[in-house]
Amino acid sequence: MQVKRRSFVCVLFLVVLWSAGGVAQAQSIRVVTTIPDLADITKQIGKELVEVESLTRGVEFMHAVPVKPSFVPKLNRANILVAMGLDLEISWLPALLEPASNPKIMPGQPGHVDCSAGITVLDVPRSVDRAEGDVHPKGNPHYNLDPFNGKVIARNIADGLGRNFPQHKAVFEKNLAAYSAELEKAVARWQTLAAPLKGTKFVAYHSDWAYFASRFGLQQIGSIELKPGIEPTPNHLVALVQKMQQEKVQVIIYGPQSDRYPKQLAGQTGAAVVRLQSTGGATAETDSYIKFIDYNVRSLLAALKKS
Amino acid sequence: MVSSALRTPSLAVSAVFSVLLFISERGLAQDSELESLRSLVKGMEQQLQKALQRIDQLENERGITATRVEQVEKSARARQSAPSALNPAIGMAIDATAEQRSKAGGTFNFRSAEIGIAASIDPYARGYAYFTGSGEGVEVEEAAMVTTSLPWNLQARGGRFFADFGRLAKFHPHEYAFVNTPLSLERIVGGESKADGAELSYLFPTPFFLRGTVGGYNKLGAENERLDDSKSRSWSRFTYLGRLNTYFDLTDNHSVELGTSVAFTPSSRIPDVAQGGSRTLSGLDLTYRYQPLDSTLYQGLSFGAELFGNSERLQRASGVRRMFAPGGYAYAEAKLNREWSAGFLYDNAPSLVSPGKKTQSYSPFLTWNLSEFNRLRFQYTYGNDNVNESKADGGNQFFLQWTTTLGAHSHGFANR
Numbered sequence: 120m121q122v123k124r125r126s127f128v129c130v131l132f133l134v135v136l137w138s139a140g141g142v143a144q145a146q147s148i149r150v151v152t153t154i155p156d157l158a159d160i161t162k163q164i165g166k167e168l169v170e171v172e173s174l175t176r177g178v179e180f181m182h183a184v185p186v187k188p189s190f191v192p193k194l195n196r197a198n199i200l201v202a203m204g205l206d207l208e209i210s211w212l213p214a215l216l217e218p219a220s221n222p223k224i225m226p227g228q229p230g231h232v233d234c235s236a237g238i239t240v241l242d243v244p245r246s247v248d249r250a251e252g253d254v255h256p257k258g259n260p261h262y263n264l265d266p267f268n269g270k271v272i273a274r275n276i277a278d279g280l281g282r283n284f285p286q287h288k289a290v291f292e293k294n295l296a297a298y299s300a301e302l303e304k305a306v307a308r309w310q311t312l313a314a315p316l317k318g319t320k321f322v323a324y325h326s327d328w329a330y331f332a333s334r335f336g337l338q339q340i341g342s343i344e345l346k347p348g349i350e351p352t353p354n355h356l357v358a359l360v361q362k363m364q365q366e367k368v369q370v371i372i373y374g375p376q377s378d379r380y381p382k383q384l385a386g387q388t389g390a391a392v393v394r395l396q397s398t399g400g401a402t403a404e405t406d407s408y409i410k411f412i413d414y415n416v417r418s419l420l421a422a423l424k425k426s
Numbered sequence: 427m428v429s430s431a432l433r434t435p436s437l438a439v440s441a442v443f444s445v446l447l448f449i450s451e452r453g454l455a456q457d458s459e460l461e462s463l464r465s466l467v468k469g470m471e472q473q474l475q476k477a478l479q480r481i482d483q484l485e486n487e488r489g490i491t492a493t494r495v496e497q498v499e500k501s502a503r504a505r506q507s508a509p510s511a512l513n514p515a516i517g518m519a520i521d522a523t524a525e526q527r528s529k530a531g532g533t534f535n536f537r538s539a540e541i542g543i544a545a546s547i548d549p550y551a552r553g554y555a556y557f558t559g560s561g562e563g564v565e566v567e568e569a570a571m572v573t574t575s576l577p578w579n580l581q582a583r584g585g586r587f588f589a590d591f592g593r594l595a596k597f598h599p600h601e602y603a604f605v606n607t608p609l610s611l612e613r614i615v616g617g618e619s620k621a622d623g624a625e626l627s628y629l630f631p632t633p634f635f636l637r638g639t640v641g642g643y644n645k646l647g648a649e650n651e652r653l654d655d656s657k658s659r660s661w662s663r664f665t666y667l668g669r670l671n672t673y674f675d676l677t678d679n680h681s682v683e684l685g686t687s688v689a690f691t692p693s694s695r696i697p698d699v700a701q702g703g704s705r706t707l708s709g710l711d712l713t714y715r716y717q718p719l720d721s722t723l724y725q726g727l728s729f730g731a732e733l734f735g736n737s738e739r740l741q742r743a744s745g746v747r748r749m750f751a752p753g754g755y756a757y758a759e760a761k762l763n764r765e766w767s768a769g770f771l772y773d774n775a776p777s778l779v780s781p782g783k784k785t786q787s788y789s790p791f792l793t794w795n796l797s798e799f800n801r802l803r804f805q806y807t808y809g810n811d812n813v814n815e816s817k818a819d820g821g822n823q824f825f826l827q828w829t830t831t832l833g834a835h836s837h838g839f840a841n842r
Binding site (some may be wrong): 183 | 472549572574575576579580581626629631632633634635637652673674675678683714717719720721722723724763764765796797798832836838839842
């Protein structure tokens with residue numbers, strides 16, 4: 120009995136020590152972001168004042184991120200949560216915020232930074248009905264694919280950090296100005312680089328490339344999915360091949376989906392196939408927001424050159 | 427004179443000539459100048475035209491933007507003022523099966539239509555309710571308040587809800603990976619852990635997920651007939667619960683979740699049994715998941731197992747005796763591609779009165795997810811029933827299940 124009690128006290132002591140360790144580390148501003156792009160931009164603006172972690176790694180399909188209880192302690196300790204909003208994280212974030220016991224970062228609270236504020240939203244549905252598939256009532260949430268929106272995201276993050284830690288506002292503003300200038304330079308470079316993309320006709324697996332297409336002048340002809348979130352039927356694929364041939368579609372873009380249908384369609388139509396990233400962070404080539412956009416532009420150009 | 431006269435006209439001619447020449451030269455020069463002026467004016471006209479067009483275009487755009495801004499502002503104002511803006515999220519799940527059991531025959535079984543309503547109540551709490559209509563009538567399955575801003579990592583819940591016992595007991599049956607509630611869960615816990623009461627959860631400040639729950643309820647279990655929910659009782663007739671739940675990521679793609687629960691009733695009583703006594707219901711749950719992050723849409727494996735034990739004084743032929751009945755289930759399900767998954771469920775359900783007698787069943791199942799909201803499932807069950815004299819749960823059983831969800835229907839973290 121004595122031994123049991125002692126071991127119980129030991130375990131309790133260890134748990135307390137562990138928790139105290141967690142508190143002792145807590146000197147910088149703890150920021151949790153939903154995607155790596157936001158983590159990178161937050162790091163650029165917060166620099167050494169912030170300790171940033173992204174919940175997803177950049178390889179996930181954003182509408183099927185597993186609800187991992189290991190995210191709960193991270194959300195519990197966060198000073199600030201930076202999210203994309205527009206319901207991009209609807210299938211997993213609310214379920215994690217529920218047990219996280221952190222009122223500061225709940226939607227609508229100062230610690231919840233929604234980066235979609237001020238974005239010109241594309242693909243806002245005229246009517247919301249699931250007969251149209253898994254539609255986003257608030258519009259297309261993949262706005263991070265347009266680098267112009269990178270500046271809006273950065274501004275929202277700087278505002279969010281400044282709102283919660285006004286004592287560092289000047290530093291955030293200075294870092295924001297520097298990052299915005301860097302981003303602007305990169306945007307100018309991409310606009311020159313991506314000039315040949317103008318007018319390129321493409322088919323996408325899932326309709327998440329609207330912002331990218333509108334920025335660089337690409338034209339989407341169709342989707343492999345029957346409706347958002349719904350796999351194609353054989354009839355849909357036959358009709359799509361016909362349309363691709365008529366419209367002379369040059370490239371098929373897919374993301375974290377299987378390459379089965381893209382390759383099948385490419386075989387039938389001669390279009391190029393390219394896998395682009397819908398968020399950064401998946402590889403060393405996309406480990407910053409700027410590198411991620413760069414990767415997408417260059418990959419698409421390379422695919423077109425090959426075709 | 428002549429010469430001068432001659433000279434004069436010649437002079438005059440030459441003068442006229444030179445004047446004409448001058449004029450013509452001048453005229454030529456003027457012509458080219460005019461030409462250049464004309465082209466200049468033309469160019470300017472074109473530029474002006476372009477500029478005007480651009481101005482028109484810009485004004486147009488500004489007009490569109492202004493109209494758009496106005497529309498957005500109006501709609502935002504309308505949304506803010508519309509009474510429907512504060513309506514909660516509403517959704518429904520419909521679950522029906524066609525069944526064929528070798529002992530009981532076939533039936534179309536309308537299992538449930540479950541209406542869910544959820545919304546924030548105020549900055550301090552959120553509320554949710556599930557009303558379930560089935561062949562047995564309509565009942566309030568859950569209707570509870572949960573705090574959202576208690577300090578010290580605490581969260582309180584009150585009302586009617588699925589108590590934090592085990593894992594599957596908190597699932598609404600349409601969310602299972604297979605068709606039926608395992609008999610072990612049904613007999614030992616009483617199906618879902620439905621309870622009227624209050625709970626307090628604590629999230630430990632550890633780097634990994636560790637959560638503890640304590641609760642007090644009238645009774646625990648949707649099909650628990652031991653006590654009457656509507657009557658007041660002494661403190662010893664309530665059920666008290668304790669649970670610890672933890673989770674580890676083994677790697678990015680592999681994870682393990684563990685939980686242990688105990689529900690203790692100091693004085694429980696089975697109807698028609700004079701002698702009461704304490705009842706201890708215990709549970710151990712383990713879930714392993716393989717979720718390859720880059721292909722969760724197409725691949726995955728989950729293994730879930732739970733052990734239950736019930737210890738209480740029960741009426742037997744030989745008199746009233748304390749019996750311990752252990753049982754449990756285990757299942758594994760693999761995702762074959764985006765739409766299809768297949769699995770197997772083993773269930774071992776004892777008789778509470780004679781734990782030596784068991785119903786064991788083996789169920790392979792195949793699920794077709796037409797979309798996220800529409801699912802067909804085929805299940806075959808072979809049961810070996812040594813508990814019921816009629817062998818009702820034994821033999822060959824076939825199920826075809828159709829489950830759909832409408833609107834916003836989510837059971838959140840508990841049904842992950």
